[in-house]
Amino acid sequence: xxxxxxxxxxxxxxxxxxxLCPAAALAQAVDYQALQETVGEPVTTSVTGKPQxxxxxxxxxxxITRTDIARSPARDVxxxxxxxxxxxVNRWTAGxxxxxxxxxxxxxxxxxxxxxxxxQVYLDHYGMTDWNLLGVQxxxxxxxxxxxxxxxxxxGFNAASGVVNIITRRVGDAPSAAATAELGxxxxxxxxxxxxxxxxxxxxxxxxxxxxxxxxxNVSSRLAQPLRVFDxxxxxxxxxxxxxxxxxxxxxxxxxxxxRQVEYLPSQLLSNQHYLSSNVHGSVARxxxxxGVTLNGYINxxxxxxxxxxxxxxxxxxxxxxxxxxxxxxxxxxxxxxNMLRLGVEYRNNxxxxxxxxxxxxxxxxxxxxxxxxxxxxxxxxxxxxxxxDQLWLHQSGMISQPAYDDPRDFDRAFTRFSFNAxxxxxxxxxxxxxxxxxxxxQLPSLATFGSRLPIATPSPIPVFVAGSPRLxxxxxxxxxxxxxxxxxxxxxxxxxxxxxxxxxxxxxxDGLQTELFLSPQPSLVARFRATGNYTTYGTELxxxxxxxxxxxxxxxxxxxxxxxxxxxxxxxxxxxSPRSTTPVHKANLTLGYDAGxxxxxxxxxxxxxxxxxxxxxxxxxxxxxxxxALALDARVGFRLTPALEAFVAxxxxxxxxxxxxxxxxxxxxxxxxxxLAF
Amino acid sequence: MLAVGPIALGCAAPLAAxxxxxxxxxxxxxxxxxxxxxxxxAILYDPGDAASEAEAASIERAVGSGLSxxxxxxxxxRVPVSTxxxxxxxxxxxxxxxLRTEQGSIAIAANRxxxxxxxxxxxxxxxxxxxVGVTASPxxxxxxxxxAARAANIxxxxxxxxxxxxx
Numbered sequence: 001x002x003x004x005x006x007x008x009x010x011x012x013x014x015x016x017x018x019x020l021c022p023a024a025a026l027a028q029a030v031d032y033q034a035l036q037e038t039v040g041e042p043v044t045t046s047v048t049g050k051p052q053x054x055x056x057x058x059x060x061x062x063x064i065t066r067t068d069i070a071r072s073p074a075r076d077v078x079x080x081x082x083x084x085x086x087x088x089v090n091r092w093t094a095g096x097x098x099x100x101x102x103x104x105x106x107x108x109x110x111x112x113x114x115x116x117x118x119x120q121v122y123l124d125h126y127g128m129t130d131w132n133l134l135g136v137q138x139x140x141x142x143x144x145x146x147x148x149x150x151x152x153x154x155x156g157f158n159a160a161s162g163v164v165n166i167i168t169r170r171v172g173d174a175p176s177a178a179a180t181a182e183l184g185x186x187x188x189x190x191x192x193x194x195x196x197x198x199x200x201x202x203x204x205x206x207x208x209x210x211x212x213x214x215x216x217x218n219v220s221s222r223l224a225q226p227l228r229v230f231d232x233x234x235x236x237x238x239x240x241x242x243x244x245x246x247x248x249x250x251x252x253x254x255x256x257x258x259x260r261q262v263e264y265l266p267s268q269l270l271s272n273q274h275y276l277s278s279n280v281h282g283s284v285a286r287x288x289x290x291x292g293v294t295l296n297g298y299i300n301x302x303x304x305x306x307x308x309x310x311x312x313x314x315x316x317x318x319x320x321x322x323x324x325x326x327x328x329x330x331x332x333x334x335x336x337x338x339n340m341l342r343l344g345v346e347y348r349n350n351x352x353x354x355x356x357x358x359x360x361x362x363x364x365x366x367x368x369x370x371x372x373x374x375x376x377x378x379x380x381x382x383x384x385x386x387x388x389x390d391q392l393w394l395h396q397s398g399m400i401s402q403p404a405y406d407d408p409r410d411f412d413r414a415f416t417r418f419s420f421n422a423x424x425x426x427x428x429x430x431x432x433x434x435x436x437x438x439x440x441x442x443q444l445p446s447l448a449t450f451g452s453r454l455p456i457a458t459p460s461p462i463p464v465f466v467a468g469s470p471r472l473x474x475x476x477x478x479x480x481x482x483x484x485x486x487x488x489x490x491x492x493x494x495x496x497x498x499x500x501x502x503x504x505x506x507x508x509x510x511d512g513l514q515t516e517l518f519l520s521p522q523p524s525l526v527a528r529f530r531a532t533g534n535y536t537t538y539g540t541e542l543x544x545x546x547x548x549x550x551x552x553x554x555x556x557x558x559x560x561x562x563x564x565x566x567x568x569x570x571x572x573x574x575x576x577x578s579p580r581s582t583t584p585v586h587k588a589n590l591t592l593g594y595d596a597g598x599x600x601x602x603x604x605x606x607x608x609x610x611x612x613x614x615x616x617x618x619x620x621x622x623x624x625x626x627x628x629x630a631l632a633l634d635a636r637v638g639f640r641l642t643p644a645l646e647a648f649v650a651x652x653x654x655x656x657x658x659x660x661x662x663x664x665x666x667x668x669x670x671x672x673x674x675x676x677l678a679f
Numbered sequence: 680m681l682a683v684g685p686i687a688l689g690c691a692a693p694l695a696a697x698x699x700x701x702x703x704x705x706x707x708x709x710x711x712x713x714x715x716x717x718x719x720x721a722i723l724y725d726p727g728d729a730a731s732e733a734e735a736a737s738i739e740r741a742v743g744s745g746l747s748x749x750x751x752x753x754x755x756x757r758v759p760v761s762t763x764x765x766x767x768x769x770x771x772x773x774x775x776x777x778l779r780t781e782q783g784s785i786a787i788a789a790n791r792x793x794x795x796x797x798x799x800x801x802x803x804x805x806x807x808x809x810x811v812g813v814t815a816s817p818x819x820x821x822x823x824x825x826x827a828a829r830a831a832n833i834x835x836x837x838x839x840x841x842x843x844x845x846x
Contacts, residue, residue, distance in 0.1 A: 055818075287838075
């Protein structure tokens with residue numbers, strides 16, 4: 001992939017960092033493993049930016065630890081998330097997964113921000129996450145943190161329904177390595193590994209890489225599909241160097257990943273995709289006597305090639321080149337022994353280059369400021385408030401595609417949005433905790449929904465284009481929830497009630513093709529990405545976990561109801577968005593784990609109620625397909641041959657439930673076995 | 680050569696009133712600048728006090744031949760409080776229960792030698808005579824006395840301080 005970085009952007013990146021660099025002070029970055037071992041439970045910074053115990057967070061949060069990952073039958077991050085309350089994982093195809101939090105299931109879910117060590121891996125070109133392109137291996141993950149509900153006040157646009165922050169392991173004082181080699185049915189093959197190496201007491205090196213492949217599921221002939229369907233393949237490599245000087249910790253690194261898979265686009269057409277992504281990143285963390293300062297910057301490049309058969313002139317590859325530059329600075333300030341203030345600023349430049357949009361380049365700049373106040377009036381009560389102001393400037397430049405369906409001046413646009421979060425925690429006795437929290441956040445229209453211009457294949461004698469709109473506004477989300485958790489010895493119980501309101505949800509045109517007719521220079525029809533209405537999701541989550549001797553257990557149940565005021569679903573369906581149809585009403589998960597010396601056994605039972613999911617039929621017509629309710633069984637058995645080497649077999653959907661993937665393409669059973677090395 | 684074991688929570692689980700040694704040793708790793716090499720810990724106890732003696736013995740067993748934490752190794756020796764002297768040669772002192780009458784003199788010695796004092800006795804921390812208090816039931820609670828830390832010239836990393844209770 002060709003990489004070009006304008007000098008002006010680099011200068012800005014450097015200048016921003018230098019201007020915010022504080023006076024020298026002593027430092028310590030967050031060592032999650034050490035802190036977890038000290039307080040006896042996982043520690044996260046994903047909710048407020050400051051380290052907090054998992055049991056005392058001002059937001060609904062899941063922390064999946066390294067131990068959980070090693071025992072799980074899951075083989076990717078969505079697979080790990082799917083067993084928690086309030087989380088929907090749709091495996092549309094063998095390669096494409098979407099994770100939705102508390103409803104709003106749709107392909108290319110733009111509402112969940114995904115980060116690796118604070119660096120965005122969410123892809124801005126279409127507003128989605130390719131979970132096979134994260135550039136991080138399960139073997140190198142310290143913990144996975146999921147914050148349910150809007151988290152925009154800390155993370156900005158697109159953390160509208162939640163955030164997944166994947167934290168990788170730090171380089172320790174001794175070399176460590178983890179590797180997995182596995183083979184399975186359906187062509188499953190994977191080789192993945194990570195290595196941490198302290199070069200000197202002050203400098204550490206970390207490297208990770210993987211190659212993986214598997215066959216695509218059988219796609220029914222009743223569904224529209226490309227002439228040839230890709231199998232899933234990915235290659236990833238990443239590395240970084242950490243240096244500690246006088247207590248200041250600096251990290252610099254990068255990565256490259258390639259992924260090929262078939263996906264359901266937002267339009268619900270199946271399309272073969274080929275993604276290449278690269279990144280460079282750096283960060284500096286310092287402690288001070290009054291708190292700490294962190295500077296962070298990264299550049300992500302994406303080259304996305306969308307498959308033949310999805311556009312009219314199929315000989316032209318639909319290539320989208322996205323580049324994002326982000327610089328962030330934040331400071332934690334201890335106001336006194338218990339109260340904390342966090343201040344942050346951020347600049348990001350986001351650019352999409354393609355021949356299939358209004359102009360050669362569609363871009364925006366965002367400048368943000370945020371603040372968080374964490375107050376503890378007494379030992380029983382804490383109050384957290386956070387706010388963030390984002391100012392966005394939209395631009396276009398380069399050659400304008402003709403005929404133009406918008407006025408170029410429509411792209412010279414700016415807007416400001418304020419998002420916030422607030423929470424009150426009340427300790428009720430030594431073991432109980434009441435949490436009331438809520439917030440307002442925004443989902444930004446993706447660069448494609450602002451400016452795309454795609455010719456599509458239709459029987460119409462007049463050319464038809466799907467186009468974005470520079471006039472789209474960010475999708476507004478309100479949320480509120482109340483939760484009570486209680487510990488009874490080793491057993492922990494939690495009950496949560498929540499409501500989430502989404503306003504002006506953006507959807508891709510379906511085959512109703514509500515079009516605009518343009519007559520000059522030749523007649524053409526344009527179907528737009530559009531704000532199609534509002535919906536409200538409310539529900540409850542009940543969770544319990546505990547341990548009895550060597551047996552660990554975790555169970556949860558989620559009920560979700562959706563009221564929607566969106567476009568009608570009568571044929572022809574104009575827009576492929578109906579969270580009420582696509583989100584399961586009932587979900588339940590039970591996870592059991594048993595360790596006996598060298599043997600470890602884990603099993604997961606997952607129930608999902610029936611749904612209807614969008615897909616184009618072979619006719620082609622956009623339809624809602626019934627997906628059966630499903631009871632899926634996953635399991636993993638591991639046997640340690642030596643303290644460092646384990647042989648394992650694992651399987652997903654052993655019960656062969658068609659609806660386990662919650663996709664129009666039925667799920668199959670995938671079984672694999674292999675060796676896992678860890679020292 | 681003595682074998683050194685890594686810290687694992689849950690090993691050698693202490694009684695409720697006794698110091699949780701794995702956590703106490705972990706606390707040492709958050710001192711700034713980060714300690715390296717061998718750290719010798721004094722287990723301060725009163726030979727005439729059964730509870731103090733029992734706790735000292737329990738701590739000694741938990742530390743065993745040594746515990747590795749970060750880039751350092753912790754080893755511990757029992758030191759009768761009557762013979763602690765200036766605590767020279769020690770960087771950390773585990774203050775057992777039953778030493779309330781001696782806590783004042785322990786604090787004076789620790790401040791002079793810049794020794795980090797850690798105890799399961801909450802009162803020792805609340806009165807500013809110990810720097811860190813560790814209790815593990817019903818869940819781990821770590822208390823840091825700011826004034827005592829300042830007096831002993833002990834500084835902790837901010838990430839650690841954000842997770843503990845400072846008084």
